[in-house]
Amino acid sequence: ECFHSYVIKYGFDSNQFIGASLVELYSRCGSLGNASKVFDEISLKDTVVWTSLITGYGIHGKGAKALETFNHMVKSSEVKPNEVTFLSILSACSHSGLIHDGLRIFELMVSDYRLVPNLEHYAVLVDLLGRVGELDTAFEITRRMPFSPTTQILGTLLGACRIHQNGEMAETVAKKLFELESNHAGYYMLMSNMYGVKGEWENVEKLRNSVKNRGIKKGLAESLIEIRRMVHRFVADDNLHPEKETVYGLLKQLGLHMKEDLENSVYFNSEGDSLCDSVYAEA
Structure with missing residues (x-):
């Protein structure tokens, strides 16, 4: 806010770069x-300004607002989204569970805007x-994309295989x-869990022996959250936290709500193959 006041005082508030x-x-x-207010006050909005607000909504889990802003940009502005804009809105859709919208936007990026992913x-x-169970299409994407798949991409696909039990x-x-x-x-x-x-306990034992022989050790899984200037630390299967019963009770309720939302979601079913084909139509 101090920096914002300085910008206004010295007349830089109309600058697009500073506004973004x-x-x-x-x-x-x-x-x-405040981010939205600054955005509204910028008279000439370029791609960077639009992308900044979309990214802001996305990183805070406001996928619907990010999507609303993106749609407004596309329909009501002469400014065109670029590769960074599409990455921001795709990430926002992914983090907020807007799977169908995310897949539609990827196809829009490739087919309408002719941008190279x-x-x-x-x-x-x-x-x-992976989230909607289109594993064959996801696997085909990793095989046919013009890059070698990274461990991040393959790890994401492996996690989806576990969720949808595709051994x-x-x-x-x-x-x-x-x-x-x-x-x-x-x-x-x-893999051991699958x-x-x-x-298949024989395969479980083979993996455990492989881990042991390689000297691989699983790191301690932990989460940190700051509440009222106090940092709380949680580890997997934590039984030492003084409020563990309240925490686990809330997590159980959240799990039930998430399961209910998942069961009521409308999934992207038949367009998976056509999406893959559209990405590589010109390959």
């Missing part, structure tokens, strides 16, 4: 109301497809992951 920076600063601080766009696309594809993806990052304990744990669910 203010929108980003307010957004990162969680002050989306980069590795980050493909990473979000694989995540979107055959999981083994293929895991094999590639083990080649790229052989000492990552998380990938071994994912084998355990299917009762």
